[in-house]
Amino acid sequence: MLRVLVVEDERKLADVLAAALQAERYDVVVAATGEEGFYRANAELFDLVLLDLMLPRRSGLEILQTLRQRRIETPVLVLTARDGVDDRVRGLDLGADDYLVKPFALPELLARVRALMRRGRPMDALRFKAADLELDVVARRVVRGDRLVDLTVREFELLEYLLRHQGHLVSREMLARDVWKEPRRATPLDNVIDVQMARLRRKVDLEGVPRLIHTVRGVGFVLREGEP
Amino acid sequence: MSWWSRASIRVRLTAWYTAVLSAMLVVYASATYVAVRHEFREQLEDQQAAAAFGHEPDADSEERMEEQLHEILVVLVLGLPLIVVLSGSGGYLLARRALAPIDNLSAEARRITADRLDARLTAPNQNDEVGRLAAVFNDTLARLESSFDQLRRFTADASHELRTPLSVIRGIGEMGLRETRSAPEYKDAIGSMLEEVDRLTRLVDTLLQLSRGDAGTLRLAREAVDLGEVARDVVSSLGILADDRRQRVDVHVRGEAVVNGDRLVLREAVTNVVDNAIKYAPAGSAIDVSVEGAPDRVSVTVTDEGPGIPAEHRDRIFDRFYRIDEGRSREMGGTGLGLAIARWAVTAHGGEISVAQAGAGSAFRLIIPRRAA
Numbered sequence: 361m362l363r364v365l366v367v368e369d370e371r372k373l374a375d376v377l378a379a380a381l382q383a384e385r386y387d388v389v390v391a392a393t394g395e396e397g398f399y400r401a402n403a404e405l406f407d408l409v410l411l412d413l414m415l416p417r418r419s420g421l422e423i424l425q426t427l428r429q430r431r432i433e434t435p436v437l438v439l440t441a442r443d444g445v446d447d448r449v450r451g452l453d454l455g456a457d458d459y460l461v462k463p464f465a466l467p468e469l470l471a472r473v474r475a476l477m478r479r480g481r482p483m484d485a486l487r488f489k490a491a492d493l494e495l496d497v498v499a500r501r502v503v504r505g506d507r508l509v510d511l512t513v514r515e516f517e518l519l520e521y522l523l524r525h526q527g528h529l530v531s532r533e534m535l536a537r538d539v540w541k542e543p544r545r546a547t548p549l550d551n552v553i554d555v556q557m558a559r560l561r562r563k564v565d566l567e568g569v570p571r572l573i574h575t576v577r578g579v580g581f582v583l584r585e586g587e588p
Numbered sequence: 589m590s591w592w593s594r595a596s597i598r599v600r601l602t603a604w605y606t607a608v609l610s611a612m613l614v615v616y617a618s619a620t621y622v623a624v625r626h627e628f629r630e631q632l633e634d635q636q637a638a639a640a641f642g643h644e645p646d647a648d649s650e651e652r653m654e655e656q657l658h659e660i661l662v663v664l665v666l667g668l669p670l671i672v673v674l675s676g677s678g679g680y681l682l683a684r685r686a687l688a689p690i691d692n693l694s695a696e697a698r699r700i701t702a703d704r705l706d707a708r709l710t711a712p713n714q715n716d717e718v719g720r721l722a723a724v725f726n727d728t729l730a731r732l733e734s735s736f737d738q739l740r741r742f743t744a745d746a747s748h749e750l751r752t753p754l755s756v757i758r759g760i761g762e763m764g765l766r767e768t769r770s771a772p773e774y775k776d777a778i779g780s781m782l783e784e785v786d787r788l789t790r791l792v793d794t795l796l797q798l799s800r801g802d803a804g805t806l807r808l809a810r811e812a813v814d815l816g817e818v819a820r821d822v823v824s825s826l827g828i829l830a831d832d833r834r835q836r837v838d839v840h841v842r843g844e845a846v847v848n849g850d851r852l853v854l855r856e857a858v859t860n861v862v863d864n865a866i867k868y869a870p871a872g873s874a875i876d877v878s879v880e881g882a883p884d885r886v887s888v889t890v891t892d893e894g895p896g897i898p899a900e901h902r903d904r905i906f907d908r909f910y911r912i913d914e915g916r917s918r919e920m921g922g923t924g925l926g927l928a929i930a931r932w933a934v935t936a937h938g939g940e941i942s943v944a945q946a947g948a949g950s951a952f953r954l955i956i957p958r959r960a961a
Contacts, residue, residue, distance in 0.1 A: 463789055514828075532786075540825055546794040546929060547856050548863050548922075550786075555828050577775070578782025 361387045362407040362477060367397030367423070368439070369415050377410060380466050381473070394418025401427055406434050408476055413440040413451065421454055428455035435476045439464070467529030467580055474528070488523035490572055491585045493564065495523055504564060514539070515560045522573065522583035531580040557581060598683045605683075606676040613671060617664040624660055628653045689718040697725070705733035738907070745909035749791060749924065753784040760784075787923075794925045798908065801932045808850040808936055815854065815886050815956065816841035816879045822858045823877060826866060833871045837862070843881030847956045849937045854956070857933035857941075858888060860926040861952045865892040867922070869949065885939070885957045892949040902943055906931040930954070 364386045368374040371392065378388045389406070391397035394415035401409055401423070409427075413420035424436055438456040440448075451459050457479075458472050486497045492505045497520060502509040511519065517539050522530060536542045536549045557573070565571045574582050592600070635649055693709055700707045708729060711722035764777040800806040816839075823837050830837045847854075858877075865875045873893040880887050897905060897912065904910045909924040927941075934941040939956040 463785070542825075542855075544797075544852055544856055545790060546797050546925075547859055548926065549825070551829055552826055555832050559828070577779025578786070579779070 361385065363387045363389065363405070364408045364410060364473070365389050365391060365397065365401055365404075365406045365434075366410045367391045367394065367401075367415065367420070368410070368412045369393060370412070376466075377469070380470065384470055384473075386473075394420065394423055398423045398426065401432065401434065402430070408473060409434050409436045410473075411436050411438050411456075413438055413442070421451065424451070424454050424456060435479065437469075437472055437476060465531040465533060465579065467531045468534050470528060471525060471530070471534060485524075488520070488526070490523060490526055490583060491570060493523075493572055495520060502564075504566070505569065509563050511560070511563060514556060515563065518556060518560055519564065519583075522581065525583070527582070527584050529576060529580055529582045534580070598680070598687055601683045601687075602676060602680040605679045606672060609675055610668075610672050613668050617668055621657075621661060621664060625657055628657060690721075693718065693722060693725075700729065702736065705729060705736055742908050745924070746795065749909060750788065753788045753791075756784045757781045791923050791925075794923055794929060798925065798928060798932055801936060806936075808853060810848055811851060812846050813849050813851045813854055814846050815858075815888055816845040818851065818855050818858055819877050819879050819888060822855060822862050826859065826862055829863075830866045830875065833866065835866060835869060835872065836874045837866070837877065838874065839877045839879070841879045843886075845879045845881040845886045847886050847937070847958055849956065853933045853936065857930040857954060858890075860930045861888075861890045861954065864926060865890050865952070868892070868895065870894055873949075884959075885955055887956075888954040889951055890953075891946045891951040894948040896945060896948055897943060897950045899945075905943065906941065 364381050366374055366377050366381070366388060368377060368390070369392055374390045374392065378390050381388045389400060389404075391400055394417050397409075397411070397415070398418060400406075411420045411424060415423075420438065420440075424438070427434070427436070435457045436455065438451045438459040439462060440451065440459060441462045448459055457476055460469060460472060488495045488497075494503045495501075495516075500516060502511055502516065502519065518535070521535065521539050532550050532553050533545065535553050536547070540549055540552070542549055557575075561573050565573055570585070572583055572585065574584065576582060595603075632650055632653060689711060693711070696707075696709050708726045709722040711719040713719045714723065760777050760781050764774060769777075797806070819839050819841070823839050827837055862875070862877060869875055869892040875893075876889075876891045878887075878889045878891070880889070901910075901912050905912065906927045908928040910928075911922075911924050931941045934954050934956065937956050939954065941952065941954050943950050943952050945951075
């Protein structure tokens with residue numbers, strides 16, 4: 361079982377993070393102060409550290425810096441309420457592997473965690489399969505059952521993204537950033553995503569076959585066999 | 589020096605005036621005295637010359653002249669301070685009269701506070717120095733008043749916009765807890781709360797971006813950006829919304845359209861304007877996005893076929909949270925900040941954004957100078 365250390369002083373948030381990670385079958389340890397987090401990261405072995413930057417007594421950046429100085433190379437995902445470019449660059453310079461700006465959506469956090477855990481392992485599959493749906497990245501071909509599905513470029517990218525995160529929730533923010541390449545949160549793309557998703561669904565989930573793409577209200581989408 | 593700089597203008601004015609007057613009087617009195625004495629000497633010499641030709645010399649005349657000279661000297665020396673004192677006091681009084689309007693102005697200005705910016709200074713004569721000073725001051729006050737007004741309106745609007753989703757979240761939560769409901773009902777309630785959270789998040793992000801822009805802490809990238817490419821990019825990503833409403837969006841690029849700026853920020857500006865056009869133009873209409881490169885600037889013009897923006901709103905639609913139709917734009921999921929962001933993005937590049945009537949619809953024009961300021 362993969363072990364995750366959550367260093368977060370806001371108790372409610374720590375509980376939510378722990379519950380979400382446990383639901384994904386990670387072994388979770390919560391540290392409520394910077395001191396404790398630093399002590400545990402130093403003394404025990406973890407596969408990943410979720411580190412809040414604003415902690416009482418000992419700041420997240422300090423902890424990160426000391427860990428890296430001691431050659432502890434556990435991947436660190438930084439959680440921050442500050443999203444100024446300087447803050448991000450500083451965090452990454454000090455050895456963070458990724459960062460997430462509060463408030464973040466849980467599906468996004470889980471996707472980042474998965475990505476960090478996969479790091480260094482071959483992950484880029486070129487063929488995906490879900491029920492009777494098959495997608496071939498190289499041939500740019502999608503087949504549902506025995507029928508070829510004709511998709512536009514954007515629809516194809518969208519479906520590929522959903523398949524890469526198969527069984528996991530995908531938020532609109534993730535889609536905007538990763539599929540539409542729009543990193544600014546203030547840009548209005550939600551309607552675009554919804555319309556695009558509706559079209560993709562019309563082509564993939566035909567009448568009479570089990571639905572694969574599901575909308576989870578208020579959260580985003582998930583591609584999964586059976587119930588969402 | 590310190591006494592001098594602390595003294596009022598009235599005192600300093602009087603002191604200067606008196607000093608200059610004294611100096612001139614001294615020069616004038618000395619000159620008079622010297623001239624008179626010279627004249628007397630000449631007369632005396634004439635008399636002595638006449639005496640040499642056998643006339644009876646007047647023994648008293650020299651003495652009398654000396655006496656007269658002495659009298660003149662006494663009059664000059666005693667009269668001079670008297671004149672200086674008299675005209676000094678006169679000057680002091682006059683200075684008070686001349687400076688009184690300024691004292692009145694400062695008394696009036698003292699009564700103007702942040703809460704009473706609508707008050708204006710009065711000057712008896714609009715055309716003299718004091719009148720001009722009052723006019724300049726009033727002008728500044730008017731500008732201050734309008735920016736204070738804007739700030740007040742913005743704060744009220746922002747708190748309204750932030751409170752609305754908060755009260756929705758609270759209401760749904762309280763309703764959900766009131767009695768036991770079925771699982772799908774709970775899911776629906778939670779989903780709708782999360783939708784409001786999304787809305788809040790986007791609002792806060794947008795406000796943050798604007799306030800960073802105001803504070804000047806946002807650094808723009810400086811790279812070569814092809815606005816024609818940006819326009820095509822925006823239309824290809826938003827085109828699906830137009831498609832859904834059977835609208836046609838055409839992009840025309842004339843001339844070379846490369847500017848020096850921040851691609852993401854510029855794209856955001858174009859996205860917001862095109863998004864607005866798609867949202868508000870009637871279904872089945874056409875939208876035109878024209879990019880034109882001039883030697884010194886590049887313009888992007890987004891023209892739609894209606895419903896147009898009434899003239900009285902045109903000045904203010906770029907203001908934060910300004911909405912022509914409150915209910916309608918909220919329903920469409922707008923934050924009320926789209927055009928404000930667009931204006932900020934364009935002015936941050938030293939450009940201008942404007943809107944004009946175009947047939948039944950409107951034409952938004954973004955002008956970006958090649959050499960961004």
